[in-house]
Amino acid sequence: MTPLLRQVLSQVDGPDPRLNELVSALVTHLHAFVEEVRPTEREWLAGLDFLIETGKMCTPDRNEFILLSDMLGLTSAVDDVNHAGPDNMTPSSVEGPFHSPTPARELGAWISSGPERERGVPTVVHGRVLDCDGTPLAGAVVDLWQADDTGLYDTQDDSQDRGNLRGLFTTDADGRYWFRTIRPSSYPVPTDGTGGRLLHAIGRHPMRPAHLHYRVTADGYRPLTTHVFLAGDPYLGSDAAFAVKDELICHPVAHDTGSEQWEIDGPFEEIAFDLRLVSVNWTEEKA
Amino acid sequence: MTPLLRQVLSQVDGPDPRLNELVSALVTHLHAFVEEVRPTEREWLAGLDFLIETGKMCTPDRNEFILLSDMLGLTSAVDDVNHAGPDNMTPSSVEGPFHSPTPARELGAWISSGPERERGVPTVVHGRVLDCDGTPLAGAVVDLWQADDTGLYDTQDDSQDRGNLRGLFTTDADGRYWFRTIRPSSYPVPTDGTGGRLLHAIGRHPMRPAHLHYRVTADGYRPLTTHVFLAGDPYLGSDAAFAVKDELICHPVAHDTGSEQWEIDGPFEEIAFDLRLVSVNWTEEKA
Numbered sequence: 301m302t303p304l305l306r307q308v309l310s311q312v313d314g315p316d317p318r319l320n321e322l323v324s325a326l327v328t329h330l331h332a333f334v335e336e337v338r339p340t341e342r343e344w345l346a347g348l349d350f351l352i353e354t355g356k357m358c359t360p361d362r363n364e365f366i367l368l369s370d371m372l373g374l375t376s377a378v379d380d381v382n383h384a385g386p387d388n389m390t391p392s393s394v395e396g397p398f399h400s401p402t403p404a405r406e407l408g409a410w411i412s413s414g415p416e417r418e419r420g421v422p423t424v425v426h427g428r429v430l431d432c433d434g435t436p437l438a439g440a441v442v443d444l445w446q447a448d449d450t451g452l453y454d455t456q457d458d459s460q461d462r463g464n465l466r467g468l469f470t471t472d473a474d475g476r477y478w479f480r481t482i483r484p485s486s487y488p489v490p491t492d493g494t495g496g497r498l499l500h501a502i503g504r505h506p507m508r509p510a511h512l513h514y515r516v517t518a519d520g521y522r523p524l525t526t527h528v529f530l531a532g533d534p535y536l537g538s539d540a541a542f543a544v545k546d547e548l549i550c551h552p553v554a555h556d557t558g559s560e561q562w563e564i565d566g567p568f569e570e571i572a573f574d575l576r577l578v579s580v581n582w583t584e585e586k587a
Numbered sequence: 588m589t590p591l592l593r594q595v596l597s598q599v600d601g602p603d604p605r606l607n608e609l610v611s612a613l614v615t616h617l618h619a620f621v622e623e624v625r626p627t628e629r630e631w632l633a634g635l636d637f638l639i640e641t642g643k644m645c646t647p648d649r650n651e652f653i654l655l656s657d658m659l660g661l662t663s664a665v666d667d668v669n670h671a672g673p674d675n676m677t678p679s680s681v682e683g684p685f686h687s688p689t690p691a692r693e694l695g696a697w698i699s700s701g702p703e704r705e706r707g708v709p710t711v712v713h714g715r716v717l718d719c720d721g722t723p724l725a726g727a728v729v730d731l732w733q734a735d736d737t738g739l740y741d742t743q744d745d746s747q748d749r750g751n752l753r754g755l756f757t758t759d760a761d762g763r764y765w766f767r768t769i770r771p772s773s774y775p776v777p778t779d780g781t782g783g784r785l786l787h788a789i790g791r792h793p794m795r796p797a798h799l800h801y802r803v804t805a806d807g808y809r810p811l812t813t814h815v816f817l818a819g820d821p822y823l824g825s826d827a828a829f830a831v832k833d834e835l836i837c838h839p840v841a842h843d844t845g846s847e848q849w850e851i852d853g854p855f856e857e858i859a860f861d862l863r864l865v866s867v868n869w870t871e872e873k874a
Contacts, residue, residue, distance in 0.1 A: 304660050305664070308659060308829060311790075311791050313790040314787075319788055320789060326620055327661075329617065336616075337609055340669060344665045348650070348652040351641070351642060353642070356642050358639045363639070365638050373594065374617055374618065375631075376591055377618050377622070378621055378626055380591065381621060501601050502601040503599070538598060
């Protein structure tokens, strides 16, 4: 530790111990960064200018700092440290910026009713909400949102009604949920800001692999926010938001004909995805 | 290293090796910060909101990110890593935001000509510009700026003419410079923004100890930007910008009567401060 850093830390003494801890740790890591890379003054000022520009482009509808946090894996890291649990739980994943209040729907409902329904691949999504012992959870609420076949959410696309490709479902007595939709598409994160400039500068593409978002709640269990990804997507190994986890990748099954069970005509795909919630009473046992 | 961090780092592969190095090191330290303090999502978002607010309050005349960098000792750390030199050099210190083009003046000139001249303590500042062997440097240029007795620079204060309390001097054949002024005052950094809120939250005052700013140039020598501080100032041990170094503290001498030598009437203070520059040919010998 440099004498300078020691001096800075010695003066962190506010009334909130947690804030003191956060500031002290951040200052320590930023000083270590400076010692390690020895930025020139020009580099340092360029970094500060980048932060200014990022702040100035944020609006109520666009948070470029969250995008930077996502694309540097920091949002995922924060998610991970907050959602430790037993090995057989369904892992959480980042919420992303596109959640919005969702209309309640009957099990089996079509959530796709816009022009994308004609273009997209009909898809049945079904599964169960369980506890970590495999016991089905009846009455769990599954909040679901996804982009269309061109990668746009309703809130980004005037051709979709609000609530399109979203749904709020309640599991049945066996913990089951199901709905009909179209297959989501991979899509780029916004590239017209500082986040996009950074991605370009470090040689990365802006794509997120196709996914559906889930937020699941059930009495007595921790809320679970996560994604399901589709096996075979070319961007699974390089998600711009680093949200992919192996347990969240499912294998869609292609059917050449329709299904009476799923009330669907013609060829369709089937995605089966169970979600295992963690009891609110679970505590991390330190070995 | 977490698997997540390893994945993020594996995708940093842009065309500029230095940018890759800077981004990789910053990402590594920020992930280590997250692992160490385990921020809640609420804390993380509060941090991002703080950055947004900081960006939005920056203007061409006010850079709140530089202020944050100053008050966390980061500007000083960047200054230190860029200005290694022999032990007997005069250490550099941060430039701060108040440098501006300065009128050339004759040696001995008064640099104080505003209303502060009636209020302040008359002060003679003199010294030599030397190389690190003690050889005087004739023709060195000393660019000097300071705040008045209330802590305001000309650019902050409509009652001062532009160029007041600033001067550009050229050393004589013996490497000497001198000028007449008033004693500077300690003053607070701006506290009406996010920087001030952070200082308050971590229990710190916003004061900088009284100082004069120097930027010295001479052919064949590295430019030196530094401060001189006044012994006895109550804020020397807790400078809000962490710019104080022991070698930069001088002891003003109080005189009860005027001086013919310094062409000054009545009581005055005398500040003697030599500056030792480093040859452009100096290189750091690694032990």
